[in-house]
Amino acid sequence: MNIQDKYLKNKKNIFFSENKDIQTHREKLINIFENDGFDKKNNESLKNINLKNFIDFEYRYLISEETSVVNNNQENSYSIVSVNGQCLNFKDDKIEITKILDEDYNDFSKNNTIENNDHFVNLNSLFLNSGFKIVIKKNNNIKIKISNIITDDDLTIFQKNNYICEEGSSLNLIEEYENKNNSTLNILNVIKLEKNSQLNHLLIQDNSLNHSLIITSHSSCKKDSTYTQKVYNFSEGYVRNFHYSELIEANSEADLQGIFFLKDNNTSNNKTFVKHLAEDCKSNQVYKGILNDSSKATYFSNTHVDQVAQKTEGYQLSKGILLSDNASYFSKPELKIYADDVKCSHGSTIGPIDENAIFYLRSRGMSKIAATKILISSFINEELNSIDNEQMSEIIQKKLIRYLSKVK
Amino acid sequence: MNSETLNTLDSYSKNKYKYGFVTEIDDEKPKKGLNEETIKFISLKKNEPEWMLEWRLKAYSKWKKMKEPKWANLSFPEIDYQDIYYYSAPKGFEKKPKDLSEVDPKLIETYNKLGIPLEEQKVLAGVAVDVVFDSVSVATTYKGELEKLGIIFCSIGEAIQKHPDLIKKYLGSVIPPGDHSFSALNSAVFTDGSFVYIPEGVKCPMELSTYFRINAENTGQFERTLIIADKGSYVSYLEGCTAPKRDDNQLHAANVELIALEGAEIKYSTVQNWYPGDEDGKGGIYNFVTKRGLCAGKNSKISWTQVETGSAITWKYPSCILKGDNSIGEFYSVAITNNFQQADTGTKMTHIGKNTKSKIISKGISLGKSQNTYRGEVSFLRKADKARNYTQCDSLLVGNQCGAHTVPYIDSKNNTAVIEHEASTSKINEDQLYYCRQRGLSHEEAVSLIVNGFCKQVLQELPMEFAVEAQKLVSISLEGSVG
Numbered sequence: 001m002n003i004q005d006k007y008l009k010n011k012k013n014i015f016f017s018e019n020k021d022i023q024t025h026r027e028k029l030i031n032i033f034e035n036d037g038f039d040k041k042n043n044e045s046l047k048n049i050n051l052k053n054f055i056d057f058e059y060r061y062l063i064s065e066e067t068s069v070v071n072n073n074q075e076n077s078y079s080i081v082s083v084n085g086q087c088l089n090f091k092d093d094k095i096e097i098t099k100i101l102d103e104d105y106n107d108f109s110k111n112n113t114i115e116n117n118d119h120f121v122n123l124n125s126l127f128l129n130s131g132f133k134i135v136i137k138k139n140n141n142i143k144i145k146i147s148n149i150i151t152d153d154d155l156t157i158f159q160k161n162n163y164i165c166e167e168g169s170s171l172n173l174i175e176e177y178e179n180k181n182n183s184t185l186n187i188l189n190v191i192k193l194e195k196n197s198q199l200n201h202l203l204i205q206d207n208s209l210n211h212s213l214i215i216t217s218h219s220s221c222k223k224d225s226t227y228t229q230k231v232y233n234f235s236e237g238y239v240r241n242f243h244y245s246e247l248i249e250a251n252s253e254a255d256l257q258g259i260f261f262l263k264d265n266n267t268s269n270n271k272t273f274v275k276h277l278a279e280d281c282k283s284n285q286v287y288k289g290i291l292n293d294s295s296k297a298t299y300f301s302n303t304h305v306d307q308v309a310q311k312t313e314g315y316q317l318s319k320g321i322l323l324s325d326n327a328s329y330f331s332k333p334e335l336k337i338y339a340d341d342v343k344c345s346h347g348s349t350i351g352p353i354d355e356n357a358i359f360y361l362r363s364r365g366m367s368k369i370a371a372t373k374i375l376i377s378s379f380i381n382e383e384l385n386s387i388d389n390e391q392m393s394e395i396i397q398k399k400l401i402r403y404l405s406k407v408k
Numbered sequence: 409m410n411s412e413t414l415n416t417l418d419s420y421s422k423n424k425y426k427y428g429f430v431t432e433i434d435d436e437k438p439k440k441g442l443n444e445e446t447i448k449f450i451s452l453k454k455n456e457p458e459w460m461l462e463w464r465l466k467a468y469s470k471w472k473k474m475k476e477p478k479w480a481n482l483s484f485p486e487i488d489y490q491d492i493y494y495y496s497a498p499k500g501f502e503k504k505p506k507d508l509s510e511v512d513p514k515l516i517e518t519y520n521k522l523g524i525p526l527e528e529q530k531v532l533a534g535v536a537v538d539v540v541f542d543s544v545s546v547a548t549t550y551k552g553e554l555e556k557l558g559i560i561f562c563s564i565g566e567a568i569q570k571h572p573d574l575i576k577k578y579l580g581s582v583i584p585p586g587d588h589s590f591s592a593l594n595s596a597v598f599t600d601g602s603f604v605y606i607p608e609g610v611k612c613p614m615e616l617s618t619y620f621r622i623n624a625e626n627t628g629q630f631e632r633t634l635i636i637a638d639k640g641s642y643v644s645y646l647e648g649c650t651a652p653k654r655d656d657n658q659l660h661a662a663n664v665e666l667i668a669l670e671g672a673e674i675k676y677s678t679v680q681n682w683y684p685g686d687e688d689g690k691g692g693i694y695n696f697v698t699k700r701g702l703c704a705g706k707n708s709k710i711s712w713t714q715v716e717t718g719s720a721i722t723w724k725y726p727s728c729i730l731k732g733d734n735s736i737g738e739f740y741s742v743a744i745t746n747n748f749q750q751a752d753t754g755t756k757m758t759h760i761g762k763n764t765k766s767k768i769i770s771k772g773i774s775l776g777k778s779q780n781t782y783r784g785e786v787s788f789l790r791k792a793d794k795a796r797n798y799t800q801c802d803s804l805l806v807g808n809q810c811g812a813h814t815v816p817y818i819d820s821k822n823n824t825a826v827i828e829h830e831a832s833t834s835k836i837n838e839d840q841l842y843y844c845r846q847r848g849l850s851h852e853e854a855v856s857l858i859v860n861g862f863c864k865q866v867l868q869e870l871p872m873e874f875a876v877e878a879q880k881l882v883s884i885s886l887e888g889s890v891g
Contacts (some may be wrong), residue, residue: 107632116606133748153672218668307808307809310808318435320820322822322823323823324823325790325822325823327823328819328820328821329818329819329820329823330817330818330820331818331819332815332816332817333814333816333818333820333829333831334813334814334815334816335803335812335814335815335831335833336811336813337803337804337805337811337812337813337814337833338810338811339808340806340807340808340835341807341808341835342805342809342834342835343833343834344832344833344834345830345831345833346814346829346830346831347828347829347830347831348816348818348827348828348829348830349826349827349828349829350818350820350825350826350827351820351825351826351827352823352824352825352826
């Protein structure tokens with residue numbers, strides 16, 4: 001069954017299929033699928049992808065009987081359980097949670113930072129069946145923890161979430177993706193930071209083997225705002241992390257970091273893209289990967305500096321360690337610069353663990369495995385130490401130990 | 409940036425192309441356009457054997473099915489392949505002159521204007537010059553001396569006649585005609601170029617050099633260069649180009665193939681200074697070049713050095729396939745773009761053998777309204793144990809209307825291979841400028857000094873004969889831009 005038939009068949013339980021504007025947009029998307037075909041060449045979204053699984057998916061969605069929960073456990077601290085991409089409406093004087101609306105969809109579809117050949121984002125827009133919107137009200141300092149639960153096997157969840165941080169607000173957002181079923185979660189986060197706001201976004205991904213997670217985010221930062229994102233990927237199943245950030249007003253910052261730990265036949269695709277559209281902005285993109293067994297990873301990073309974005313500082317770093325003969329890593333750190341008063345750089349390394357360092361540790365009586373483990377931990381130590389939430393830090397440490405125990 | 413800097417830059421960017429003049433020589437051309445007739449005409453004119461014509465026609469049939477590669481960050485009007493002359497030879501050149509006195513004096517004059525008088529250069533620099541003027545090799549010098557050593561240095565046309573075995577064996581072995589549309593086009597219609605064969609164990613005692621020059625209007629020049637270095641040999645080859653001023657865009661699609669057998673070393677240096685178009689971006693050469701070297705044997709080495717200052721569009725990726733164990737690939741590049749020039753250049757290092765090493769140093773300088781892109785791929789295949797790569801690509805931006813882009817592709821499939829890549833983009837350091845000015849240098853001189861320093865790592869890789877010229881060229885390019 002092709003994409004169009006699938007869409008028409010399931011139209012009833014897809015969001016906004018009655019809305020005319022959205023309908024027109026979706027027809028365009030279907031056209032892209034039909035005409036563009038799936039040309040793997042020059043399409044970053046398709047590298048290392050098993051095309052068959054991706055086109056031949058079976059659409060299935062359930063509204064679960066388990067209901068979503070929103071708890072206000074402590075002052076300024078909320079915990080949310082989102083079930084199959086849905087969340088209850090909630091409102092108090094600090095935050096407001098609602099279902100995603102037509103205008104949010106339209107708003108996003110007008111943005112062209114994400115290329116229209118990103119087929120996963122297009123699928124998300126086409127089959128949208130869940131999602132919510134969280135607004136942090138002015139001058140509040142909030143912590144939110146979201147657990148993303150999927151209740152059944154073989155579900156295909158296409159979810160769009162909107163986060164809006166109003167002026168002067170600050171949000172600490174922790175998202176957990178820990179699912180043990182054979183479902184696919186395709187999620188798009190649209191994040192808006194108003195003047196002088198802050199968002200610290202931590203994502204922990206630890207899914208089982210047959211669970212696929214496709215996560216894309218798009219953040220836009222206004223004056224003096226800061227977006228920081230940290231992604232920890234321990235999943236055994238396929239994960240795609242594509243994160244886009246636009247610095248649209250002066251003095252804003254974007255910091256996109258990620259670490260992935262791969263083993264067996266797992267694949268992970270990663271991308272970060274920062275678009276500097278205003279003066280005096282800073283960005284940082286750092287990804288580190290550890291690849292064992294026959295795992296594969298790709299990392300695309302891109303800094304785009306517009307002509308008006310003078311005094312930009314944009315840095316990229318990508319590092320990969322290959323632990324086995326069969327692992328492979330592809331990286332493409334790109335700079336596109338149209339302004340002259342900038343400081344931009346990138347660095348990229350791929351290689352084995354430093355043999356001299358191993359030798360040093362072994363000559364002090366350590367076994368080879370112990371030495372390897374110590375060096376892997378130190379490779380990512382900087383990132384681990386930068387997590388300011390102790391509880392989360394511990395959880396990540398535990399997952400790291402679990403990963404290291406499989407390293408031989 | 410202060411107003412003085414802007415003024416200086418402004419005055420630079422108005423400088424005219426120094427080498428813009430036209431030599432009037434009657435041309436003998438086939439009809440415009442590309443079809444089997446054109447190819448048969450070329451083959452007939454060059455008196456080629458049957459198998460060569462077949463080879464060309466095969467490439468042509470491949471080309472017909474292909475589209476131009478689209479990855480480059482370039483924008484230009486579509487090329488009308490039917491509006492180009494594919495062969496142009498100055499009249500009376502079917503029979504080659506034996507020495508310089510037989511050469512058309514106007515040709516000699518052209519080279520004199522360019523500052524490369526043949527006789528003088530021969531004597532002074534000890535360079536054997538094989539001049540290509542509109543597709544036909546004009547004068548080949550120092551041939552006798554090379555022949556003594558068994559070195560073959562001639563035009564590719566001559567090699568097809570005299571050394572068919574070598575041509576059959578190696579032509580298209582590194583760049584298959586069907587590789588992409590420009591290589592197929594070149595394979596179908598190539599007219600001239602150089603052929604070099606260095607026999608086993610011979611170290612070529614002089615720098616081999618060819619000056620290419622596009623002359624007749626609307627004539628695409630399609631050279632084919634093939635260099636084979638047999639076991640344990642060494643050769644250094646120089647290529648330099650200038651072109652007269654024209655308004656019509658001229659297409660250039662050359663193919664250069666290098667083959668280094670066991671223990672051989674090839675050093676290939678290019679200075680490219682073709683007509684870049686005027687200040688409004690009108691005219692200029694479209695330069696689509698495929699250069700690829702194969703380190704076929706153990707311990708072989710191929711080194712590319714290029715200084716790219718001309719052409720409206722540069723599309724060029726000199727690459728190395730490191731097949732033999734312990735082989736080495738190097739790429740040094742300076743690319744300067746000004747006005748409306750666009751350059752998308754870089755390299756491709758494919759590590760296949762064990763202990764293979766590669767090094768990439770690329771310096772891009774963008775001025776005016778130009779776009780300068782570095783695009784490079786480094787890949788380690790499964791068996792490339794202990795392979796090593798180091799890449800450094802720096803960009804310098806002068807003015808706020810130009811763009812500098814870096815697009816590296818890094819692919820590792822071997823866990824003992826190590827790859828390091830770093831890149832930076834910035835403008836000319838104000839502190840350095842201030843320091844130079846304080847010590848009495850004019851603004852122009854200061855900028856020139858800094859830029860030359862920025863490029864030094866690459867320029868010092870050029871052979872002596874070229875290094876001086878290249879340094880001047882950088883300064884001249886900056887004159888039309890900086891210093």
